[in-house]
Amino acid sequence: MAAVVGIQEQRRPLGYAVQALAVATCYYAAGRLGLLRRLTVEGAVFTPVYPSTGVALACLLVLGLNCWPGIALGAFFLVLSLGTPGPDVVGILVGSSAGPVCAYLMLRRAGFRTDLGRLRDGLCLVFLGALAAMLVSATVDVVTLVCAGKLDAANFWPIWLVWWVGDAMGVLLVTPFLLVLLGARRPSLSRWKETLALVVGAAVLVPVATRSTLSALFLVYPLLIWAALRFRLAGSMPCALFASVMATIAATDGVGAFTGLSHVEVMLKLQLFNGSLALTALLLSAVITEQRNTRLSVEEACQELAEALEHLSAHDHPAGRAPPQDGEARRAEDER
Incomplete structure (x- = not known):
């Protein structure tokens, strides 16, 4: 018994590592796909729909909170693919992970069901998962870039708005699609x-x-x-x-x-x-x-x-006597 428990304890960290790597790969691939199409607002380049946020929230809803290191790892690889990371990468990783995690916690608190079979679930995903939780990621990321001098503070609000909307669209469009795909028949x-x-x-x-x-x-x-x-x-x-x-x-x-x-x-x-x-x-x-x-x-x-x-x-009829089946049988029973 002790040997079996020891083997299970050895496999558990390996399973977490494989899960984190799989989540990071999905997050990175989704981010690269989103970056294929970009728009520029006030000198800042952004993606109209950032699919990585939708992938991150779907992974949290399906796999649980333990997969958040994979989200942070995928965000790091994505930042690394765009250039040499600086000290501001810590803030970017915090914002990229905190938004989906907050969405997961709020949805779980609200009794969200991944089958999306109730209007309540749809409303929770819209207002809690997308609009509310993505305020966290957009604010942390944009503040980090402004403090690092990579964005002009005078353009904070336009850049913050497009960042927030892009993250929210990723949740609204990608997360339901992935949840439906997992349960599709x-x-x-x-x-x-x-x-x-x-x-x-x-x-x-x-x-x-x-x-x-x-x-x-x-x-x-x-x-x-x-x-x-x-x-x-x-x-x-x-x-x-x-x-x-x-x-x-x-x-x-x-x-x-x-x-x-x-x-x-x-x-x-x-x-x-x-x-x-x-x-x-x-x-x-x-x-x-x-x-x-x-x-x-x-x-x-x-x-x-x-x-x-x-x-x-x-049970209302005596044993051995079948209940009448039609009107004529019932009338005959009454006459008797």
């Missing part, structure tokens, strides 16, 4: 045709809507509503993420609905579009899922009640 054969139609429709409609000079971004919403009504989060969140990625590409290229706009106008228009996408997909799907679960619960309760009544009815 294969669609039934009867729904393959509709699934294929949704994929083809998204592949055709979203690029047209985001790159059209007619400013046709609104065309994405009927597709998003269809996905939410028929597939709930499993359909709406991939559509929202795909639309956000295509809109970000169009914004950074300055084409479509973003033609001729200043950097600030591009940022504002893009983030309003991303935010409305995320809220529509997340909250509408949560409402539909909650109503469906309520209906199933009512149907199950009715079935149990019917079985209980049938069981009681069977």
Whole structure:
């Protein structure tokens, strides 16, 4: 027994190390993907959607608080890939880790469920996980860069705003997508045709809507509503993420609905579009899922009640005599 316990104790640090390395790799890869498309506001370069925050929060929700060293390690590798780190790297690592950790703690305190099957869960993710918790990461990171002299203090608020919104969009778009992906099931054969139609429709409609000079971004919403009504989060969140990625590409290229706009106008228009996408997909799907679960619960309760009544009815009749099955049998029983 002592030998078994010793082996388990030896494996535990190794398991933590592998888990931290896996989380760091996912965080770093997501950050590099986000940095492929950048915008500049007041001389500061930022990503409109910072997917690393969404990856970090998803890892915390699935793996628990013990994975936070992997988040800090991934943030360090990401900073290292951008240049030689200075003393300010400590503040960056603290901000990058503190935001997702605060989001995790607040969501856990609020009774958040990762299946996002309730409207309450969607609202908690929006207001606690994204809007509130990302205030911490944005504030710590921007203050650190200002104190290090890498950002102008006169532009603190515009830079802080775009930093906060980018982190929040990462949570709103990436975290639900990853949570849905982990719990996804294969669609039934009867729904393959509709699934294929949704994929083809998204592949055709979203690029047209985001790159059209007619400013046709609104065309994405009927597709998003269809996905939410028929597939709930499993359909709406991939559509929202795909639309956000295509809109970000169009914004950074300055084409479509973003033609001729200043950097600030591009940022504002893009983030309003991303935010409305995320809220529509997340909250509408949560409402539909909650109503469906309520209906199933009512149907199950009715079935149990019917079985209980049938069981009681069977006990009300004497042994050897079957209960009447129809109106004629009941009338005959009454006449007798």
